[in-house]
Amino acid sequence: MTFQQNLTKAVNDEITIEEFSGFFSGKFEYTQEIIDCFYGACKLKDRDIVEYLLIAADSDGVDKSYLKVLDHLLSFRWHEKEEDIVTILWFDIGGPEIVDSLYKASLIIYDWDEVRALQRKCIRALHDIGTPEAKAKIKLIANTDDEHVRWFVRDYYEQNPEMLEWIYGRLNI
Numbered sequence: 001m002t003f004q005q006n007l008t009k010a011v012n013d014e015i016t017i018e019e020f021s022g023f024f025s026g027k028f029e030y031t032q033e034i035i036d037c038f039y040g041a042c043k044l045k046d047r048d049i050v051e052y053l054l055i056a057a058d059s060d061g062v063d064k065s066y067l068k069v070l071d072h073l074l075s076f077r078w079h080e081k082e083e084d085i086v087t088i089l090w091f092d093i094g095g096p097e098i099v100d101s102l103y104k105a106s107l108i109i110y111d112w113d114e115v116r117a118l119q120r121k122c123i124r125a126l127h128d129i130g131t132p133e134a135k136a137k138i139k140l141i142a143n144t145d146d147e148h149v150r151w152f153v154r155d156y157y158e159q160n161p162e163m164l165e166w167i168y169g170r171l172n173i
Contacts, residue, residue: 003030003056007037010052017055024059031065038069042076050079054088062092071101074108082108083118090125096133102126103137109146116148123156 001009001023010020024030034056041049050073057066070085070093086105089098106122123141126134142153 003033007049007052007056010055011048020052021055021059024056024061026059026061028061028063030056030060031063034060035066035069038073041079042072045076045078047079047081050081054081054084058088058092062088064093064097067093067097067101071104074101074104077108083121086118086121086125090121090128094129096129096131099126099129099131099133099137102129102134103140106137106141106149109149114148116146116152119146119149120152120156123153127156 003023006015006020006023009015010017034053037049037056038053041053066088070089073079073085074082082105086102089101089105102122102125106119108118109116110118119141123138126138126141138153141149144150
């Protein structure tokens with residue numbers, strides 16, 4: 001079975017998610033096909049395909065070659081997979097290359113998400129990266145008008161007072 005056939009069967013519920021993800025060896029065999037399909041799914045605005053492509057990418061293996069398409073996906077709200085994308089960026093790609101994408105994701109605020117899970121994940125990932133650029137993005141996020149995000153930043157850095165002072169501008173960067 002080809003990648004396209006496997007994807008079609010999964011989207012049409014002809015195979016289970018386990019069967020779909022079992023198709024991949026984790027050896028980056030389908031990277032370019034998956035990336036190309038992500039762009040196609042964006043043109044079609046097909047959230048089901050995006051969901052299965054995220055599973056495919058995770059099962060096949062994700063590296064820095066996915067950064068551009070994942071950042072592109074963060075430009076759209078119709079798929080509602082921003083948290084999954086941030087997780088992939090954080091754990092599979094990592095590093096300073098993802099700082100701008102994480103910041104971009106942190107600006108996506110859903111009214112129904114009072115705990116601001118996406119913003120929390122972005123802040124934690126930026127904190128892990130720890131570069132001056134990542135810290136600058138945390139400072140921008142922390143000074144948002146959104147009270148839920150501000151409260152989370154204060155809570156997150158509660159045990160690290162010097163970071164709180166830095167974020168809220170009491171110390172020089």
